[in-house]
Amino acid sequence: MTNQIYPCLWFDGQAKAAADFYCSVFKNSKVTTDTPMVVNFELNGKKFMGLNGGPMFKFNEAVSMVVECETQEEIDNYWNKLTADGGQESQCGWLKDKFGFSWQIIPNIIGKLMTDTEKAPRVMQEIMKMKKIDIAKLVNA
Structure with missing residues (x-):
């Protein structure tokens, strides 16, 4: 699928913990990619990205x-x-x-x-x- 749009959530080193937490809250959810910088996950079948971007933004x-x-x-x-x-x-x-x-x-x-x-x-x-x-x-x- 081209031009897919999904949110990227900026975390201070907690992207994997957040993805795991959100996947535990919502049905039909899973972590799809886990790297030190980026975690991709789906909540109720919708794509999200978690970025370990550091403490600059809240x-x-x-x-x-x-x-x-x-x-x-x-x-x-x-x-x-x-x-x-x-x-x-x-x-x-x-x-x-x-x-x-x-x-x-x-x-x-x-x-x-x-x-x-x-x-x-x-x-x-x-x-x-x-x-x-x-x-x-x-x-x-």
Whole structure:
């Protein structure tokens, strides 16, 4: 396939540890190449590159991965795994994993809830109160 596009994540010597961690979190995932400088891996069949680039650059919230979930159990699972061992909860379904990378763990019905003009303001008000998203509270808003 030509012109394939995929993200390259810059790590300070932790690319292999990060790839192994992410592959343990997501099904259908594997490390495909492991060299001292670059680790290629797939998460849910999507290609990623981890680069051992050094301490010059750090992750920030300007880039995040969005994980759409169908159930509260899925949200809880990803939230718990990605915040484990030093990860940090943030607001509105956002978190940082132990490597400092940002994730949004959201229900796939959020778009539908936000397009209901009567319900959307109440849904948004609920989201603003949350760290981890609670689907039932959004549906009942």
